[in-house]
Amino acid sequence: MFKGEIVVGSDVQATFSANHTSSGSAHLLMAVGRFSGGSDADSGTAPPGGSTAVKLDHVAEGVLEILVDMKLESDTGQLEVLVNGKRRDSVAVTGDQRWTYSVEA
Amino acid sequence: MKTRRGSLPVGAALFLVLLAPATLRAQEARPADSLCTGVLVAQGRPAGPAARRPCQSLALMIVTRRTEGLFAALKDKELPPRDLQSTTLAPSAAGSPAQGDAVPESNPVSLAAGTLSMVGSNAGTNAITTIGINPALFAVDPNDREEVARLSRLMDLSVLVPVSGVDKDRDGKVDYFGLRLRLSMTGLASGSALMRTATDSFRTIVETDAALTLQLRDRLEAMRDPVSCANALLADQADAAAMEKGCDGRVDFTTSPERHEHLAAVLMRAREEADSKYFGLDLRLDIGDPTLGAVAGASGTALFGGLAAGRRYNFSKDGLTTGGLKARLGVRFNQLDLDSSATSFSADGGIGFEMQRPYENQRLSVSTGAEFRVGKGGVYQAQAQTNFLLLRASLAVPMFAGNSVTLNFAAPVAGKSVSPVLTVGMNWGLLLPKPGP
Numbered sequence: 364m365f366k367g368e369i370v371v372g373s374d375v376q377a378t379f380s381a382n383h384t385s386s387g388s389a390h391l392l393m394a395v396g397r398f399s400g401g402s403d404a405d406s407g408t409a410p411p412g413g414s415t416a417v418k419l420d421h422v423a424e425g426v427l428e429i430l431v432d433m434k435l436e437s438d439t440g441q442l443e444v445l446v447n448g449k450r451r452d453s454v455a456v457t458g459d460q461r462w463t464y465s466v467e468a
Numbered sequence: 469m470k471t472r473r474g475s476l477p478v479g480a481a482l483f484l485v486l487l488a489p490a491t492l493r494a495q496e497a498r499p500a501d502s503l504c505t506g507v508l509v510a511q512g513r514p515a516g517p518a519a520r521r522p523c524q525s526l527a528l529m530i531v532t533r534r535t536e537g538l539f540a541a542l543k544d545k546e547l548p549p550r551d552l553q554s555t556t557l558a559p560s561a562a563g564s565p566a567q568g569d570a571v572p573e574s575n576p577v578s579l580a581a582g583t584l585s586m587v588g589s590n591a592g593t594n595a596i597t598t599i600g601i602n603p604a605l606f607a608v609d610p611n612d613r614e615e616v617a618r619l620s621r622l623m624d625l626s627v628l629v630p631v632s633g634v635d636k637d638r639d640g641k642v643d644y645f646g647l648r649l650r651l652s653m654t655g656l657a658s659g660s661a662l663m664r665t666a667t668d669s670f671r672t673i674v675e676t677d678a679a680l681t682l683q684l685r686d687r688l689e690a691m692r693d694p695v696s697c698a699n700a701l702l703a704d705q706a707d708a709a710a711m712e713k714g715c716d717g718r719v720d721f722t723t724s725p726e727r728h729e730h731l732a733a734v735l736m737r738a739r740e741e742a743d744s745k746y747f748g749l750d751l752r753l754d755i756g757d758p759t760l761g762a763v764a765g766a767s768g769t770a771l772f773g774g775l776a777a778g779r780r781y782n783f784s785k786d787g788l789t790t791g792g793l794k795a796r797l798g799v800r801f802n803q804l805d806l807d808s809s810a811t812s813f814s815a816d817g818g819i820g821f822e823m824q825r826p827y828e829n830q831r832l833s834v835s836t837g838a839e840f841r842v843g844k845g846g847v848y849q850a851q852a853q854t855n856f857l858l859l860r861a862s863l864a865v866p867m868f869a870g871n872s873v874t875l876n877f878a879a880p881v882a883g884k885s886v887s888p889v890l891t892v893g894m895n896w897g898l899l900l901p902k903p904g905p
Contacts, residue, residue, distance in 0.1 A: 365529040367514040388739050390663070392670045396678025404674075405470045406667040408738070419470075426528055426678040430670060432542055432735045459542050465528040465681070467520040 369427060369446055369464045376418040376445040377429050383412035387434030393417045395466060397425040409440070424468050431460040471667055498523070500694045507698045523694060527684035530701045531677055534721045538673075541728040542735065558583050558874070558895040559600025559626035560648035563752050563772060563816075565589060565760055566596040566628060568874035568893045570837035570860040571794040571820030574748025574776040576624035576650045577602060581897040583874075584631075590887035591762035594633060600626035600648075623651045636761055643767070644756035651749035662738035669731040680721065687715070747777045750796060758853075762887040765851045767805045772816055774798015783823065791823040800841065802852045814843020814854040833864045841883075849884055856883025870897045 394404035407415030436458035504522035562572035566585035628646035688694040700714030752772040780792030797817035804810040820837020845854030862876040880886040
């Protein structure tokens with residue numbers, strides 16, 4: 364799901380909190396594919412009832428993608444994205460998620 | 469686990485600085501910008517400040533939609549619905565006559581739980597009540613389901629009190645009182661080599677998406693009519709001919725599905741690895757006579773601190789039946805009431821094997837194991853119970869939602885005055901509320 368734009372140089376943090384009732388752990392991955400080539404990435408795992416956070420500082424122009432991979436599509440949790448410390452998106456989600464942001468100069 | 473790939477060398481960075489005027493020109497309004505903005509708005513662009521490069525946003529919106537199907541590899545996985553982190557519905561009575569597991573683990577209860585145990589030993593029959601709560605409940609708004617869910621796996625505190633013969637020796641004091649604290653540190657299992665592989669796989673996908681987005685952005689910005697091209701690419705039933713006509717040429721979205729399939733496979737293995745392990749802290753305080761009168765002079769104060777860990781494996785094709793090893797090890801300090809100088813330290817541990825199958829929010833389990841204590845009790849070795857080896861076997865059977873019955877038998881193989889124990893426990897557990905719609 365395309366989620367909008369982020370300004371180049373921003374600090375981006377994503378947090379996923381898995382519901383206690385989840386059938387297994389959930390993975391959270393975030394990466395920026397730079398238009399100049401290469402990428403930066405961070406990842407973590409949230410056990411049921413736990414949470415994990417990933418962060419990338421000073422993101423370069425390109426594409427930022429966030430992926431939440433849950434064990435079952437019926438698993439739920441809360442996915443939140445902060446840009447420069449301010450809440451950008453926070454949604455209660457069910458099943459795998461893929462959010463994309465355009466990082467623009 | 470942060471990683472970086474393909475950083476620009478210093479020379480290249482300097483080159484980009486010298487080209488800064490050209491970059492600044494790129495921030496000026498382009499003829500296609502307003503047209504791209506129109507498509508973005510029509511397609512339900514997320515709220516927020518206006519895009520600095522609307523055609524880049526539009527290009528990424530298109531790439532996201534056109535590649536969404538590739539991520540179905542993650543959704544269509546046939547994961548076995550194993551319950552590797554099944555709900556714990558019994559408080560901790562570890563190390564007491566009311567212990568229900570062959571080898572206790574460190575997973576806490578989610579909200580609250582209680583057990584009424586009937587204990588048969590050389591001391592006769594006794595009843596012990598154990599109440600366990602998750603202290604996080606006092607720190608969060610109970611209506612905040614997300615926060616409650618986040619903290620519910622962290623720790624719990626259990627209190628053990630005998631309800632039969634509270635003061636058998638009639639000295640005006642409760643004969644036995646126990647506290648247990650379990651702290652789960654399962655999340656430590658997340659930093660695996662498999663996750664590094666998964667992260668690298670994901671980066672490759674994102675780099676490809678970035679290349680596609682850049683290519684499409686430049687193309688849209690160069691077009692007189694980017695709207696026709698964008699609409700053709702965004703159409704649900706877009707075909708190659710329509711896209712080629714709308715975009716004045718072929719637009720190639722060919723990406724390798726193998727990358728997504730590889731990512732899905734690695735993530736599944738990483739999850740199995742993380743879920744099959746537990747690791748936690750086990751703290752115990754016993755005041756009074758933990759033998760409930762089976763050993764004369766055993767009354768005292770005992771403090772135990774240890775670690776508990778385990779790993780589970782699949783034992784059935786449907787993935788529901790799992791089996792695994794459980795182990796714990798710690799140090800126990802004991803001071804007897806009969807002689808204030810009678811203090812002792814001992815190593816206290818256990819290892820066991822458990823087979824289990826989840827049933828709704830509970831589990832049917834059979835376990836067996838051995839528990840030991842090794843130390844120097846001196847002349848009070850029997851009272852301090854510093855040296856013994858116990859074999860244990862237990863069975864836990866779900867009764868109905870949130871309730872189960874456990875049967876545990878412990879037989880001493882070695883050790884002075886250690887009593888065989890038969891325990892029947894009725895467990896009641898309070899579950900978290902169901903997630904809202």
